[in-house]
Amino acid sequence: MTDYLPTFPIERHRLANGLDVVLQPDSHLPLVAVNLWYHVGSKNERPGKTGFAHLFEHMLFQGSVNVGTNDHFALLQKIGGVANGSTSYDRTNYYETVPSHQLELALWLESDRMGFLLPAMTQEKLDNQREVVMNERRQRVDNQPYGRAFEKLNQLVFPADHPYSWPVIGYMDDIEAARLEDVQHFFETYYRPNNAVLTLAGDCRPERALAMVEDYFGELPGAPPPPAVAASCEPTSGEQRAVLEDEVQLARLYIAYRIPAFGSRGWLLADLLASALTRGKSSPMYRDLVQRRQLAQDVSAAVLPTELESTFIVITTARPETSPDQLLAAVDEHLERAAHEVLPSHAFERCRNGLVTSYIEQLQSLDLRADLLSQSATFLGDPARYLDRLAAYQEATPREVREFAESSIAPPHRVVVTVVPGEAAA
Amino acid sequence: MKIDRSRPPAPGAAAPFTFPVWERHRLANGVQLMMLPETRIPLAHVEILLASGAEADPLEHRGLTPLASGLLDEGTQRHGSIEIADTVELLGASLFTSGDWDGVYVGTSSLSRHSEELFRLIAEIVRTPSFPPVELERLRRMGLADLANRASQPGFVAGRHVLNMVYGREHPYGESLAGTAEGLSAIERNDVRAWHRQRARPAETTIVAVGDVTAEQIGKLAEEHFGDWAARESHEPRRAPAPAARVGRRVRVIDRPNATQTELRVARVGLPRDSPSFLAARLLNLVLGGKFTSRLNLNLRESRAITYGVHSRLSGRRGPGPFTVSCAVDSEAAGIAVGEIIGEIDRLAAEPGPTGEIADAKNYLLGTLPYRIQTLEGRVDHLAEIALYSLADDFFRTLPAAVEAVSTEELESCAGNLLRTDDLAIAAVGPAAVVQPQLEAFGELEVIVENGPPDLS
Numbered sequence: 041m042t043d044y045l046p047t048f049p050i051e052r053h054r055l056a057n058g059l060d061v062v063l064q065p066d067s068h069l070p071l072v073a074v075n076l077w078y079h080v081g082s083k084n085e086r087p088g089k090t091g092f093a094h095l096f097e098h099m100l101f102q103g104s105v106n107v108g109t110n111d112h113f114a115l116l117q118k119i120g121g122v123a124n125g126s127t128s129y130d131r132t133n134y135y136e137t138v139p140s141h142q143l144e145l146a147l148w149l150e151s152d153r154m155g156f157l158l159p160a161m162t163q164e165k166l167d168n169q170r171e172v173v174m175n176e177r178r179q180r181v182d183n184q185p186y187g188r189a190f191e192k193l194n195q196l197v198f199p200a201d202h203p204y205s206w207p208v209i210g211y212m213d214d215i216e217a218a219r220l221e222d223v224q225h226f227f228e229t230y231y232r233p234n235n236a237v238l239t240l241a242g243d244c245r246p247e248r249a250l251a252m253v254e255d256y257f258g259e260l261p262g263a264p265p266p267p268a269v270a271a272s273c274e275p276t277s278g279e280q281r282a283v284l285e286d287e288v289q290l291a292r293l294y295i296a297y298r299i300p301a302f303g304s305r306g307w308l309l310a311d312l313l314a315s316a317l318t319r320g321k322s323s324p325m326y327r328d329l330v331q332r333r334q335l336a337q338d339v340s341a342a343v344l345p346t347e348l349e350s351t352f353i354v355i356t357t358a359r360p361e362t363s364p365d366q367l368l369a370a371v372d373e374h375l376e377r378a379a380h381e382v383l384p385s386h387a388f389e390r391c392r393n394g395l396v397t398s399y400i401e402q403l404q405s406l407d408l409r410a411d412l413l414s415q416s417a418t419f420l421g422d423p424a425r426y427l428d429r430l431a432a433y434q435e436a437t438p439r440e441v442r443e444f445a446e447s448s449i450a451p452p453h454r455v456v457v458t459v460v461p462g463e464a465a466a
Numbered sequence: 467m468k469i470d471r472s473r474p475p476a477p478g479a480a481a482p483f484t485f486p487v488w489e490r491h492r493l494a495n496g497v498q499l500m501m502l503p504e505t506r507i508p509l510a511h512v513e514i515l516l517a518s519g520a521e522a523d524p525l526e527h528r529g530l531t532p533l534a535s536g537l538l539d540e541g542t543q544r545h546g547s548i549e550i551a552d553t554v555e556l557l558g559a560s561l562f563t564s565g566d567w568d569g570v571y572v573g574t575s576s577l578s579r580h581s582e583e584l585f586r587l588i589a590e591i592v593r594t595p596s597f598p599p600v601e602l603e604r605l606r607r608m609g610l611a612d613l614a615n616r617a618s619q620p621g622f623v624a625g626r627h628v629l630n631m632v633y634g635r636e637h638p639y640g641e642s643l644a645g646t647a648e649g650l651s652a653i654e655r656n657d658v659r660a661w662h663r664q665r666a667r668p669a670e671t672t673i674v675a676v677g678d679v680t681a682e683q684i685g686k687l688a689e690e691h692f693g694d695w696a697a698r699e700s701h702e703p704r705r706a707p708a709p710a711a712r713v714g715r716r717v718r719v720i721d722r723p724n725a726t727q728t729e730l731r732v733a734r735v736g737l738p739r740d741s742p743s744f745l746a747a748r749l750l751n752l753v754l755g756g757k758f759t760s761r762l763n764l765n766l767r768e769s770r771a772i773t774y775g776v777h778s779r780l781s782g783r784r785g786p787g788p789f790t791v792s793c794a795v796d797s798e799a800a801g802i803a804v805g806e807i808i809g810e811i812d813r814l815a816a817e818p819g820p821t822g823e824i825a826d827a828k829n830y831l832l833g834t835l836p837y838r839i840q841t842l843e844g845r846v847d848h849l850a851e852i853a854l855y856s857l858a859d860d861f862f863r864t865l866p867a868a869v870e871a872v873s874t875e876e877l878e879s880c881a882g883n884l885l886r887t888d889d890l891a892i893a894a895v896g897p898a899a900v901v902q903p904q905l906e907a908f909g910e911l912e913v914i915v916e917n918g919p920p921d922l923s
Contacts, residue, residue, distance in 0.1 A: 046507050068506055069836045070481035106471045110768055114759045115474055118826035120833010137837055141478035148475050156471075171771035178727040179774050179794040185618040243481065255469045287724075289614040320560075321551035331547075334604060337611055360611055386556065393558025397509075397577055404507060404841040464724055 046403060050413070050424050051246050057262040058234025061253050062413050062423045064241040066406065067140075072242035074146040075135040075410035076154075077418050079237075080230035082210070083129050083203035083269050083348065088217075091173070091210010094127040095218055096226050098169040100134065101125070105156035109165070112149055119145065122407075129204055130347040131418060137407045140243035144252055151256035154236070157227055163220050170218060177209050185288045189459050196280045196455040197296050197351060202271050204346065232263040237417040241410035271348050279452045285462025290337060291358040293368055294457040297449050299352045302345040303420045308432050309444035310352045314341035316383055316391040316441065317374060318354070324387070325356075325374050335362045335370050347419050352449055364458045379446040383438040392433050399430055483836050485862035488849060489681050493688060495697045496669035500849045501684050502676040504842070510581040510677035511842035512684075513573030514592050515850055517670040520567050521638045521785060522704035523661075527653050528638075529645015533602075533609055534658045535565030538572055540601035543594040547601060550587065559584055563591070566643060567706075568784045568854050570665055575842065578678035582687060589691035592666055597658045609650050616644070617916070620722065620729040620895040621794070627718055627914075628731035631891035632788055638706045639787065668697050672853040676845045706785035709735050712889045715909030720916060721898035728797045728896025732807050734889055736789030739782035739855040746872050746880035747789075751780045752827035754814050754885075755791055761810050761823075762791065770806070772799040784855065789884060797896045801904025804894075808887045808908070815885035819877040828869050835865065 051063040082093050103109040116123045116136050123136035136146050181187040191207045198205035209215075238257070240249055300306035318325045318341045329336040339356040354375075358367045383391075402408045409426075416426040469475075488502035520531035539561055540547040554561045559576030561584075572592050574584040616622040626642040633640035671692070675684040712734075737747050748756070755762035755778025766776045773795045781787030791811075795803045818824075839845050852861055890909075894901050898913050905911060 069840060070483050071836050071840070106473070110759065110764060114826075117757050117759050117830050119477070120829055120835075120837070122834060122837050139477075139480065139483075139833055139836070141480045143478075144475040145477065148471065152471060168768070168771045172767055172774055175727065175772070175794070175796065176774035183620060183725055183727040183729075183794065185615070259468070286618075288618050290611060320555045322548070322555040327548070331604070334607070337608060337615075357615075359607070360614070390552075390555045390558075394555055394560075395558075397558035397575075398560070400507065400577070401509060401575065401841070404509070406840060 045400065045427070045430060048409070052417070052423055053250055055233065055254060055258055057258065057260055058232070059257050060237040060417055061250065062237060062239040062417055063244065063246045063249055064239070064409065064413060065244055065246055066241060067243040070140045070243050071137055071406055072140045072143050072240055072244050073135065073137045073406035073410040074143070074150065075133060075239040075241070075407065075414050076150050077237045077414040078132045078231055079130070079235050079418050080132055080266065081128050081130045082206065082208040084230065084266070085203070085206070087201070087206065088214060089222065090206040090214040092214075092218060092222060092226060093132055094209055095169065095173050095215060096223065097125050097127045097132050098173055099161065099166065099223055100153050100157065102160070102165045102169065104153040104160045106152050107149060115145060115149065121146070127208055129208060133411065133414065135407060135411065137242070143240070143244060143249065147252055147256040150238070151260065154231060154233065154257065155260040157231070158224055161220065161223055166218065166220055166223060170215060173209070173215055174212060177212060177215065181207070181209065185286055186292055186459050188284060188286070188465070189292065189294050189457055192282055192284055193294050193296050193353075193455060193457045196282060196457065197298060199272060199274070203269055204271075204348065228263070229266050233257060233260050234262040235266055237414045239410045239414045239417070239423070241413065242406045269348070277453060279454055279456065281456045281458070283458045283460055285465065286459050287464045288459060288461050290360060291364045291461065292459045293354070293356050293358070293364060293371070295354040295368070295371065296455045297352045297453065299343065299350050299448050301347055301349050306444060306448065307343060307350055308429065309436060309441050310343045310350070310448070312391060312395070312433065312436055313378060313441050313445055313449065314343055314352060315395055316387060317341050317378060319391060319394055322390055325371070328374070329356065329367070329370055333370065335359060335367050345415065345419070364460065368456065375445070375449055378442065379450045380442070382442045385438065388438040388441070395433050396430055485835070485839070485848075485865070486845075490859060491681070491685055493668070493693060495692070495695055497688065497692045497695065498672040498853065499684060499688050500672060500674045500853060501681045502845055502849065503678070503680055504676060504845070505678050508578045508678050509575065509842055510578040510675070510679045511573065511575045511846050512581060512585055512588065512673065512675045512679075513571055513846050513850065514588055515672050515674065515853060516570040516592070516665045517568070517672065517854055518665050518703045519565055519569045520643055521706035521783070522664070523638065525636065525638070526649065527657055528641055528649030529609060530649070530653055530657065530661055531565035531570065532643060532645065533605055533650060533653060534661045535563050535570050536605050537597050537601055537658065538563040538591050538595045540605070541596045541598040542590045543596050544590065547598070550591070553587060554584070557583065561588070567639070567787070571850075573846070581679050582683070585687045586691060592671070593695060595662060597655055597662070599655055602655055602658060606650055606653065609644070610647055613644055613647055613650070620725060621792075623720055624729040624731045624893045624895045627720060628733045628790065628891050628893040629788060631716055631718060631893060632712070632733050632735060633709050637709050639709065639785065668692070668695050669700070670703060672850075674846050674849045674853065676849070677842045709786060712891070715888065715890050715892065717892045717894070717905045717909045717911040719898045719902050719905060719911065719913045720893065720895045721913055722895055723897050723899070725797070725896045727794045728800045728894050728901055729794050730800065730803055731790055731792055731893045732804065733788045733790040733891050734886065735786050736780050737884065738784060738786050740784070740857070743876065743880040743883070744782065745868060746876045747780055747884050748831065749824055749827045749872060750814060750818060750877060750881055750885065751778055751789075752830060753823045754778050754810060757830060761814070762807065765806055765810060766793060766795070766803055770799070770802065772796045772803060782855070797900045800894055800896065800901045801907070804892055804905060804908055808890070811885050811887050815881045818881035818885070819874045824877065828872070832866050832869055835862070
């Protein structure tokens, strides 16, 4: 099928302490991407302690026993490295792409914070990063038009005790209340080699790279597996709506449905459906809502790659003269049609071709590829499955997509959050 | 054998890297071709760039270049908007048209097997757009709504105010690229057609093709689709004038009584991209605020924790683009932030080198080059930079030597021009009651209250 698909070799090893190591040699540039996924995210928190996984990610850049407070970025940037980290619902990742002759430096830095973080932790560092994160929340959420919409959406989509019901960045009060002993507990529970995947993609010799990984990570102790997260996937019944006032000029709708987890057939069909409806100027929702009837300024649909279950979300911004109800009715026409009519084959072909091409485009970057490998190893149990999506796009049929839409993306089981022009909540 | 963790490991032997070799050709009518074949992944990326952008837009038509660029793929003399989108997307390809201060860009990315068909289409889009009136009205209305909505984004508001303070309203750079409501409203279809006549000219057109396409293929396609494009009478493209000199520091507080944070922009006129001092300026900027470990971020974020992050940026345009420091800070600390920003600029100006930080900046600039050309898109951007700013063809191949050669004298002379704080413009979007008293000391201050529908004039 995909004769044009580039193939890159994959090696996988597991160290005695449980660290999952994935190698993908590719020497077209003298660069290597180092990508470390810890299988912990905001879903491992509990109400009253939200935002901790993310705050903890910040703490990991504050130095460890052998790495000074600001040295992580300094040592990497001065050799031309590009580095960062991010936190999501189910995982936290740390990554750096470095000139390949500096691979050892990256491994030294990552292993030092995996093995020797706590003695370097201080109350002062925590206080400092807590303030930084509170400013991050203000900048991204509280002082940003539409910034609170997602928070509200997840509060309604999931029951209050569901781990996806609170925001990854956490609530302000919880961030403020984080304590040093929480750091210690979190580190000991989750930041162990057996709860992590280390991927190296790029210019490396596998035997040599693996030996280096063994040198730096092999002696770090494993730990009991972290506690599993239980969540009720009881579907919310009926439609729930909320209206938020914000300092915006245009109303925006967020419409969310609960769907199966990343990696499942249902998730993939939802991904195809989201693309078929809104991807590109030839998609039916863009063409109708934005171009023909001009009810919307924009429209998009997406599924999140989350592990316990996922959500299918449609976001659309109303034109100044369109009421939110009018726009919702127009969106519903399309969602209902998707549930009742099989997509025309050319429309399906368009969407599939677009998805395949953009996925291949992503594979050009070593850092994105390394992240996809870590994702597959962590969520699907096998890094090689990072290309599954391409095969699945080819196999899926328009009929299946329709069936999925009928069973999962039809009212009334959904949440609609509308942001309307007004005063921002304090 | 146990490893020594007490110090960073020594690097291995560096693998050699030089910017990939690319080829240049020129058609008889002046169209330039820049080609960088790369067969590793079966993708191709082709971009046609026209080397005249929003800097040449009439001031009464601010927003013309982005609007007209967006219209290019909304219809040609042979194909309608819908047909174009259907064709591109059935191939799984992307088509983009955009315009910025310096140029207009029409490009596609796709599996390489479709590059011939797409080349034909983008050539048609560049040469014979029809600018359908109904699409013009639609994009204009969307542009107006978008501008109105962006007036709610504190970062956008701070950015446009500071540009206005630095350049004044009579200079093209004195507004955001998106333009103004008045400008967008005043544009007529004839203006768009005139825009196309002026901008789409063989002598100012460059075709950049990278990926799994041969130079021969591209040469043939270019000849076929652009060979008969008649050269127009020569003309000097309109360029942004030199900005008027400003005297004294000025502060503008845009009042948002309920804001939970204050968006700050501190700016002055920077350097044109083709200035001989530009490399020195980039190095100074990296030390000051161009990367995570720059002085500003270590100070305001890592030491004082009053912001999530601060950065400085040297906008490399054909004319002298802005040199801007940006951050969102605790409103109670706005005065400290501005004071520290000014202090860091002064400190670097007084002692611009030689320090270890300059060496680190040199390594960062050079070391990240392979990272930035991992993708075809990244490669196109680098070649486009050469084309737009008339850099030497071997600019990126000789960059390591050029960076190494930047001397202390050059840094000092550049710092004397760039790192001045006596004419800074300071814009703050936040609660005036909290912010104003803290900022009064920094210069002549005005408070602006934006009520009701935003004034985007």
